Amino acid sequence: MTTATERTLVRYTATDGIAVIELTNPPANTYSYDMMRQLDDAILQARFDDNVHVIVIRGEGEKFFCAGAEISMLNAVTPGFKYYFCLHANETLLRLEQTPKLVIAALNGHTVGGGLEIAMACDIRIARRNAGKVGLPEITLGVLPGTGGTQRMARALPKNKAIELMTEGKLMSFEDAQELGLINYIYESENYWEKVMEYARGFCPPNRASKTVGRIKRAVQSGPEVALSEGLAIERELQQLCFQSEDAKEGIAAYTEKRKGNFAGK
DSSP, rough: OOOOOOOOOOEEEEEETEEEEEEOOTTTOOHHHHHHHHHHHHHHHHHTTTTOEEEEEESSSSSSEOOOOOOHHHHSSSSHHHHHHHHHHHHHHHHHSSSEEEEEEEEOOOTTTTHHHHHHHHEEEEEEESSEEEEEOOOGGGOTEEEHHHHHHOOOHHHHHHHHHHHOEEEHHHHHHHHHHSSEEEETTTTTTHHHHHHHTTTTTTOOOOHHHHHHEEEEEHHGGGHHHHHHEEEEEEEHHHHTTTTHHHHHHHTTTTTTOOOOOO
């Protein structure tokens, strides 16, 4: 994923059906062009590995998931490069969002600016209690949340609330973010990572039909972007793929035989 002269800014491991992508640029795990390139590589590696069923993204350490872009990098480059960087970052996060595998963001610490933009491109967000805040404070720099923040926030919340949070640059506790629906779960600090991984394993075979999980994600991600009739057509095509799968046969048989399904991810 990196050349001999590059720093490792994204650490990738895959075991037991789960790919863990760790942002590693202490102290705040801020991202640069190099980190985005490495993140892109890791996403592609997980996407095309048939043995990976779930992707988990976390930040190194306990203080930060990610604090967004490196300000020193933004100071050092031209406006043209900044535009190119935003374009590349948008493509990376779209790839993450469209990958037909469940993606979990483990918010182990502060998740602000571009860090929240990465987290919003994930499917499930699980925070560590009392570990940090979330928000999009880019307004204080005179810029907007330009790595998909304005678009994903407006899709996640009522538009008036999204505008309020971004124009005021508000930072919220994880608990307040959960009340708004930006965070799915908050786990206690003790054994936090073990609990995240236990949750992730619940979507892997034999516990779940993992390809069906991915198809549900695809239907939800793609359907709302088109007319209802076209969304229903997407749903029918994905359902047909499910009906043809080994896991659907196993699931229906398990229901009929009154036993727990033993899924293979096929």
